[in-house]
Amino acid sequence: MPATVENRKNLSEALNWRNATKHFDPARKIKDEDWAQLRDSMRLAPSSFGLQPWHFIVAQDPALRALLSEASWRQPQVLECSHLVVLTSLKNVDVTFIDRYVASVSTQRGVALDSLAQYRESMVESLIEGPRHLGILEWSRRQAYIAMGFLLLAAAELRIDACPMEGLQPQAFDRILGLEQGPWGTVAIVTLGFRQAGGTDGRALKVRFGDAEVFETR
Amino acid sequence: MPATVENRKNLSEALNWRNATKHFDPARKIKDEDWAQLRDSMRLAPSSFGLQPWHFIVAQDPALRALLSEASWRQPQVLECSHLVVLTSLKNVDVTFIDRYVASVSTQRGVALDSLAQYRESMVESLIEGPRHLGILEWSRRQAYIAMGFLLLAAAELRIDACPMEGLQPQAFDRILGLEQGPWGTVAIVTLGFRQAGGTDGRALKVRFGDAEVFETR
DSSP: OOOOHHHHHHHHHHHHHOOBOSOBOTTOOOOHHHHHHHHHHHHTOOOGGGOOOEEEEEOOOHHHHHHHHHTTTTOTHHHHOSEEEEEEEESSOOHHHHHHHHHHHHHHHTOOGGGGHHHHHHHIIIIIISGGGGGHHHHHHHHHHHHHHHHHHHHHHTTOEEEEEOOSOHHHHHHHTTOTTSSEEEEEEEEEEOBOTTOOTTOSOOOOOOHHHHEEEO | OOOOHHHHHHHHHHHHHOOBOSOBOTTOOOOHHHHHHHHHHHHTOOOGGGOOOEEEEEOOOHHHHHHHHHTTTTOTHHHHOSEEEEEEEESSOOHHHHHHHHHHHHHHHTOOGGGGHHHHHHHIIIIIISGGGGGHHHHHHHHHHHHHHHHHHHHHHTTOEEEEEOOSOHHHHHHHTTOTTSSEEEEEEEEEEOBOTTOOTTOSOOOOOOHHHHEEEO
């Protein structure tokens, strides 16, 4: 289905409408169907090799939120938001994870595992045996930021407020969430919901460098 | 303006429609108005502190493309795509850049520079004087990946094909683009345009881990 004039308009409006929400209305919750769509926006986001080296923890329990709040400078969003997503990424890419992904390709596409041997090998060579492995933690964190981008734009299109937050202690998050011995490590969080009405929150003019400052065509 | 049923439908379709395009039709070019909207999707993307530690080089000259192709394993997208964006990020965050941003906030919002002193100081403390500075290059690369996410989802909504590509030699790109002595460093590229008709390219079923594998609610 081709893009329509309405789609273009909605994209433009969403881009200009969204901003980092500082105060959510705790009484307003994201509807289940919208939350399902937001989950899909992350799940269907692209990643290098399609590997999806990410895991998303949705922290809804008030007691858990209270602990996470202590580990994120008590920023009000953590307690007030409707949904809180902790984006975690693979601390290390190993053969086990690659094989899990290759098995999912085989199952979902209905192709023999053997036919994916070369694809598997290219991932092992690039991500485990090659020089990229030295920076593999940062590589996986960057992939999680693609999913973050998808989530934030998708939320804006649904007119759901959000705030991406890096201001937290990843190690404390890992400890609170019991991730220390496992494959995943905290990267950042995104809080979502609906901004408090009547506040001046986030309604300041969006500040961006101009097109000619940011883009250069050669 | 609230989100409409059409908006939701378009988002869902876009998420499922997009995939990494291997072969573009060199004869089909992105229209100027769409390209302007895609530039805006990157320019208006969020970043930590709103700092926008990124610079986007659009490589359109065939001779330049030929050089970049050599530095990216001669993947066909680099020559065949309508638009090629090199995402670069700040190699180092310094006071000069923070001051440039603070000046833009002052100008665009019409507020005195003095009133932004505390905001400026919080950025200097976090990004230059604090422990985060040790990983500042990776921090700025992650920000660029948010913009990448916005670009890829926006393109899908306009039904413009794209391929995000990490398979390139960043140092060679920096040399070719003359970035070695400057503040920006190559992070990744995104090629955009329209896929070749009739090919099987990218029409394999999208493979993703299931919702219950990727999400965990607590």
